[in-house]
Amino acid sequence: MGALYLAALLVALTGMVVLDRRFGLFFFADGGGRRAGIVLALGVLFFLVWDLVGIGAGVFFRGETSFMTGLQVAPELPVEEVFFLTLLCYLSMNLVGAVARVVRPRSAS
Numbered sequence: 001m002g003a004l005y006l007a008a009l010l011v012a013l014t015g016m017v018v019l020d021r022r023f024g025l026f027f028f029a030d031g032g033g034r035r036a037g038i039v040l041a042l043g044v045l046f047f048l049v050w051d052l053v054g055i056g057a058g059v060f061f062r063g064e065t066s067f068m069t070g071l072q073v074a075p076e077l078p079v080e081e082v083f084f085l086t087l088l089c090y091l092s093m094n095l096v097g098a099v100a101r102v103v104r105p106r107s108a109s
Contacts (some may be wrong), residue, residue, distance in 0.1 A: 025097030
């Protein structure tokens with residue numbers, strides 16, 4: 001059971017990729033894979049720095065649960081956090097892409 005949370009995050013990330021591919025929301029929109037990768041990496045990096053600052057200030061700490069692997073990328077920063085932040089950023093950008101498609105004015109034909 002030690003990798004259940006990580007497995008759930010990977011399933012959710014796979015779902016994000018499937019939705020993105022099906023509807024062309026972020027990575028698959030207008031051939032923007034390179035730009036999307038940069039945006040995603042910067043978002044994850046921002047939140048990792050945020051987490052590290054919070055950990056240093058004593059605000060954030062790693063909770064103990066049997067669903068996590070126990071692996072850490074830094075003190076009090078579990079490896080699952082990196083995947084969670086990736087999911088969070090990818091979900092946000094997919095939502096931005098979906099909303100943009102809905103509100104985009106239709107061209108008169």
